[in-house]
Amino acid sequence: MKNRQFPRARLDCLSREFDSELLVYDPQRNVGHCLNSTAAAAWKLCDGNNSLSQITRTLSRQLAARVDESVVLLALDRLADAHLLVAEEVRVERPSRRLAIRRIGMAAAIALPLVTSIVAPTPAQAASCVHNNQPCSSNAMCCSGVCVPIVGRCLGG
């Protein structure tokens, strides 16, 4: 319960700022995330000491716009889904995303918090490979990772 009230960002993630966005890499899960300005600002305020209302107030000041608490809740929701917050020990009732977005409304002066994620590639995925039924002599050559030795051709991919 405490974690939800005083959310804490994971310290083992690596991050770099790109303008107002934040590129975050999670080395435990091998996932990369791009946090837009609102999500990035909220994530940076999750130090385990700031309460929800404190984050809301500070965000309003930083973004020079009135930020509703539901925006912060939505941001925390998305950050938690991306595993960028220290996991909650006790699951708490979250407002539904749809409800939160409806409450924020069209008149929101700031961008809705957004977290875009990708799975980091393995070295084999980040290199050219051979497709189905094309000649091969090793599994590593095939996109599918399966080279049938008898025929010397890739299977699938």
Add this chain to the structure above:
Amino acid sequence: MKKLDRLDWAEGLTVSTFGVRAGVRVNVTGLLPRVLPLLPPGWKKSARVIVQRLYSLLVAQGCERTGMRRLHVLYADSTQVARGAALDQVLAAFETDLHRYTAEAASDVTFLHAGVVGWQGSAIVLPGRSFSGKTTLVREMLRLGATYYSDEFAVVDNSGLVHPFARPLGIRDNSSPTETKYTAERLGAASGIKPLPMGMAVICKYEAGARWRPAPLSQGLGALELLANSVAVRSQPHHTLRRLHTLAKEAVFIQGTRGEASEAAASILNLSCGRERLEVA
């Protein structure tokens, strides 16, 4: 490994590329000239004996018993990576494995899976997975006067400059599923030598008949696309993020779906000239 070491090796050499040292040994005299063109671009002979990866190529010689098929075998250290009756295929596996290993093990530079051309003092980087049409687009840009840097990897150093990895382009003809290798010079283009700053990164996918209408992409999302094509991000996340940050600092990112490569190539080169017009507001 000891068993392999006990075999009779006819010749071998040690090479260094982007700080990665690899060795290759063969059991047949006269085979090394066929191996040399497969080494990563920019390789140099190394006098050091200790290597990070040792390739052992056992070429099948003479069939003593009829009805028995002899296979060529390639080992990387003590692991068998390829085996086959066609030597060309085994050599292709050697090339694939060595290039991948170099891209993964290099710590002074970061390898991104991308096509790269040089254009008016900047690099245009086309990140994308296999079969996303990188080579086709690169080839088309070369036809329009761009300088060839790579159709496989963008090599990024600590200053965020993109180095050439100018291996011959692997072009798949419509009639054949396999690649034919063409040097840039054979296609009438020049290969780049000087490292360049990235001026533009283009995230595009191919769809038959699609019209090329590129849209700007924010730096963060653009960097995420580059991350999605970083070879060693899992093993070297710190280096990768730092270099991507430097690389993307001054660059413009665009994305779109392309149909014919010629339309997209001309548009990208034009946009790259006046790239400030496309910057995200």
